[in-house]
Amino acid sequence: MYSNTDYTLAVEGLTVSFDGFKAVDDLNFYLDKNELHVVIGPNGAGKTTVLDLICGKTKATSGSIKFLNQELTELSEHAIVRAGVGRKFQTPSIYENLTVLENLEVSYPQGRGVFGALMFKRTQTVLDKIHEIAREIMLETELDTEAGLLSHGQKQWLEIGMLLIQDPQLLMLDEPVAGMSVKEREQTAELLNKISMGRSVLVIEHDMEFVAQIAHKVTVLHQGKILATGDMAEVQNDPNVIEVYLGH
Amino acid sequence: MLNVSNLKVSYGQSEVIHGLDFSVPKNETLAIMGRNGMGKTTLFKSLIGVLPASEGTISVDGVDVTSCESYQRVENGIAYVPQGRMIFPSLTVKENIETGMEVSKMKTIPDEIYALFPVLHEMRNRKGGNLSGGQQQQLAIARALVTNPKVLLLDEPTEGIQPSIIKDIANVLNEIKKMRDITIIVSEQVLSFTMAVADRIIVIDGGKFIHEDRREDVDTEQIRGYLSV
Amino acid sequence: MSFVYEKLMGGKQGMVGLIILSALILVVFPMFLDSFRLNLLGKYLTYAFAAVSLVLIWGYGGTLSLGQGIFFGLGGYAMAMFLKLEASSPENTAIQSTPGIPDFMDWNQITALPWFWEPFSSFSFTIIAILVVPTFFAFLIGSAMFKRRVGGVYFAIITQVISVILTVLIVGQQGFTGGINGITDLRTLNGWDITSDSAKNIFYYVNCVLLIGVIVLSRWVLTSKFGRLLLAIRDKEDRVRFSGYDVANFKIFIFCLAAMISAIGGAMFTLQVGFMSPSFVGIVPSIEMVIFAAVGGRMSLIGAVYGCLLINFGKTVFSESFPELWLFLMGGLFIAVVMFFPNGLAGLWQDYGHYVTDRFTAIKNKILNKSTPSNDSAKKTLPETELS
Amino acid sequence: MDGYTYSELGAILAMQGFAGISLFSVLLLMALGLAIIFGQMGVINMAHGEFMAVGAYTTYFLSYLTETYFPAFMPYYFIFAIVVAFIVAGILGYFAEFILIRHLYARPLDTLLATWGLSLIMQQSFRSMFGAREVSPTLPEWLMGAYQPTEMIDIPINGMFVLGLTAVVTLGVFYLMFKSSWGLRVRATTQNRVMSGAVGINTKKVDRYTFALGCGIAGIAGAAFTTIASTGPTTGSLYIVDTFMVVVFGGAASLFGTIASAFSIAQAQSIMEFFMSGSMAKVYTLFALVLILMFRPEGLFASKVRR
């Protein structure tokens, strides 16, 4: 019914309803390789629900989500992750009681089965990879810090790092700069630009300035439907968007 | 109307609000601006009594409410629209508003509320959780208004709201101020919204007030500077 | 060496705890208790298996199982079935209408050994069954529940219901199970009289060694990446799931492991007490086991053992002198632990235990330096301060 | 079935149907209080059965007083006893919430342990006050016996009485929870305690009265059960698992679900009992419930709401 495409992610006819209320309504949406795509829209527009649907947290009522031509709607969450989809949550979701190093280690894509986890050993390869990622997310000096003690921005980075260590083909970030200072935002924008090389990135954001800094492509979501898609300028000048979202 | 002196608030061992003093007269709208993590929400929570103050006093219309529970503060005239709205998702819109009528002893929802927010009348039998963000924000304000407050607290009312609705909310706030003798305190990061509603602006940073201006004296560049360090 | 020390013994604090526990149950108690009290203690220590298992599934796994009695019971029944078959030799049961089958079957007009009893005439099969049957049962329950994301309160209630089902079944199918009386009158193990004092003493030591072994095994599991993931699942289940782990499998495994540990306790119980009855399968023992773990400290493997000993010891002592007071005390204890000492004895040990550890180190140094060990004083002072 | 006339079979069918309905009313009455306490407040009240026992003992005590001091009042005391049972159990619940439960709202599993402790204390209190023996109040004559619409059909009057009482209590609960402002407060508080306080609801008071109401209804159930069974110190523990099953099976937060669940469990159990032994009927019923719950963990009638 849904054909294969060249896109990294192809969402077609996606619908989910809660108690008769359609949170996402017949959504069609494509994401190219190496594309950094930002979804904006007011709260309740269904942005987070779309991420939930892609990563399997919520089951779709109908429609298809294809990742590298593999149907995701039938997979369980961990299988979707193993297929190469990483997802960062809105509030930083890290293990507060573990150190930064342990946080990354736990996320290292080895020993994912029960017995693998029992037998897992911290080898040099693992350590090297951890250091590499930590450098990328600007936390190399904090490896032995308990994650709960990090600043808000650093926690956001750590969670991104926990995804990077798994080297996903698709990275989904829900409001990655919420609560960050201006300087941290800039660093994050840099980080995102860097990591979008070689993989597709899907970001949910409000901050229009930040969106302008990073987005290759923008989609405006409103009441579960797409209002407009295109680059930043197109979207900002779209009469629909102005009417419904931005206001005159 | 609202007097706060030497207010200190702590989470566990660490003090987040370091001895704030301010007072807001009747019919004034005060905006408290600051970046994330600077103590805005903590301040609001301690004003409504969700977080206890470790030191200092808060009084409304001359009544000391420092040691009161939240609901008693509401009885004394404080109303609270929290960050993220926090409407009751599985109650209907009508029921959501009615939860605020506990204190005012009203029997039915006054017409002026629906006049202010026509969309809520339209959706009065829908579940609150199925409203859009902007609608939820209106609902949260309506819920606060039916308590007949003397002081209305709004914590980041524009967060996550589409720009078009932000303007509506500003209009509503100004409307409310005209209709009632009410003190409004709003916390914000969006300067344009602040400028549309506030009579006075205070900037908070690291749990302390660092700057204060009447709206007419505001140097927007300076404020923007504070907000983006 | 450092691996063994860090992983299995749990570092310095854990090592000291383990040594003190071993010294207590292997040396001090046998020295000061007569064989009757020692046997009693052995019985309590079989409950400690269940308490330890609850530390794994509840304290670390974050899932409260009110069904540990099921597994304790299954282990106990498996052992009892073997012993009963041995006790039901045709010579011993000559007066029955069908000699050679257990007496209660004969009373219920059953004339042939049911098929599922037959393999239990083999000792090695029985040992395997004790370990495998409860584990498999836990696997079934665990897969059905955790794969469907049933957790928290619902898991607790459903396991409780399963234990009720099993109890009703055992009581109702008395021709196959011995009914409410349980399986009684067990006398020999491979021809060896298990009712003798010497046998009971040996079982006591076997029990202690197994218990310590189980604690060391549990520590190994908890200090591996698996253990860290378990805590991670407890605190942020979604993050773990979205790091590519099949969370359900981890819960199922720890539930199975907990079941197996409880079952070992059940089997040792049968050996030491000489019978098994459905009263160990139901709700009350299952909840009591939770309380043992809670009193000991739900995150402490060793604490669970002390919690178990403390409560049972209290029960025995108080029920002899103030039977009414005891129930009030027990109820009060439940409430107090939940409200005031959520970390149980282990919490107290954490707050004040370093005094003991320091002293232990001091004594150890003294011994090492002087090489004239005054073992007695070491043993005596430690246990006394242990629980204070 | 040979040897029976159709009218005989019809009569049995009618009576069997009534047996199911009667079991339904018993289960529902037990579960209503818990549906409020567990379903709405999230407290796993293992002492719920003991609150039923409080109601039963209250009835017994009143029957004793009436019989001894006002024998003429015997035909009427029972109605009065139901009200007193509600009040006594409610007051005890009020204090239990104040002393114990309110500290544990954040830790639902710990409420299980703490209330289990409470149940032990209550059981021992019953034993100290009323003795270990099972007791049973003297019931007014009009409650005993059977109603005979035809020659062959006997419908027990006590069963009808319990059914009627259940209907009244259920309607009362529905009115309270969904039509009164008090119910609105309860529902708001259970959804978001902090926010409810911040819109002016005295949440502590709501909690306390909600818990007391749940316990009070348990007390009514206890009073009603004296018409069909006796009361001992451990009577309460007999009911607790069944009660939880009814509530969980129906979907904890749904009162309608509780009713439907009580109905289906009662009918299943009562029909199976007709064809097999009581023990096996119970095993099959519970087993079916567990199986269904595995496929619908949120219960039969829980609705899907966005987060």
Next chain:
Amino acid sequence: MSDLESNRSLDQTATNTGNRHLIKRRSLLKTLCALPAGILLATHMSFAVADVNTTGLAVTDKDVTVGILHSLTGTMAISETGAQEAEKLAIKQINEMGGILGRQIKIIQEDGASDWPTFAEKSKKLLVQDKVAAVFGAWTSASRKAVLPVFEKENGLLYYPTFYEGLEQSKNVIYTGQEATQQILDGLNWVAKEKKAKTFYLIGSDYIWPRTSMKIARKHIENVLGGKVVGEEYKPLGNTQFGSVINKIRLKKPDVIYAAVVGGSNVAWFKQLKAAGINSKKQTLLTISVTEDEVLGIGGENLEGFYSIMKYFQSQDNPNNIAFVKAFKEMWGDDSVIGDVTQAAYLGPWLWKAAVEKAGSFDVDKVVAASEEGDIELTTAPEGYVKLHPNHHLWSKARVGKWNKDGQATVVYTSDLLEPDPFPAGYQ
């Protein structure tokens, strides 16, 4: 689990309370006369410890220690209270008569707490630590099964008071209640003859005693009486819903309902029967699980006109019983009622006394040997006359009592003295 399922499980009956005064001197004399003369003389003084106690029991020149082991707490406390009260009454009376072999009896009481392992644990303590010469105790089959290996291993002596399912005969136990055939067969014969009963509906709680009893009843009905069992039903312990069973009974229209429902279930059972309009005017009901103790909970008005088969009823009108009831009430209160098991428990210490005096020693082996000779008898038993059979059970009579509104029964039938037969041929 002890609380939930086991619950009322096992309490077939219950018992009570007792008294303070001695048995009347006349009946004492009667007891003494009943004993063989040689032993009578031997009773007095002058036995050195070394002679009467060669196995290290707790016997001194002045006293001998025995144990009482019943549940004082837990669900079984309801039933077992009466038994231990009766045992204490008997011991008190024996002491006031001068004790046994010149020694006063001292009691060590332990609480079985309704928990079978605890029973095993406490019995071991009594035998090993306290070295008691005899133990009076246990109630449920499960608790007896739990302590049995301990008694056999430590060679102790247990007097067990409850009517029970039979199928057991241990060297170390004296059974003072009826075994199943004694209780069941004559009652069935009576109802078949008296009520012309042909069809029976059997209903019981689901555990070993009712099931074994029903098995024996069914064989007797089918093979001996030529009747028919039209239904057999077991309800879980603690069950309180009997609607469906009552409907089945209505459908089958049995001549007799034969019941062995125990504990709290019993109360629900009879209340619901009455509420369903099944009363003694329409239906004959015979139960083997209701004594005066249960009636307290059920209420006499719910039972009126139904029958119980027991070996003892409190209302029995003979001098022994009148004295016993009086003594019991004086010691334990006027509100006490006395059921079958309470009376059986009362026999324990007296039977032990007789056997010890006959053996001239407290040694368990000698006491057992004396007991097995088959000539130990009590003419002072409240139930009438009993004699100890070599198979460790008692010869006694079965009685059918018809319940009155006041909670007492009128004995309507008394059998001949029945021989105990714990392993009844043809009934297994």
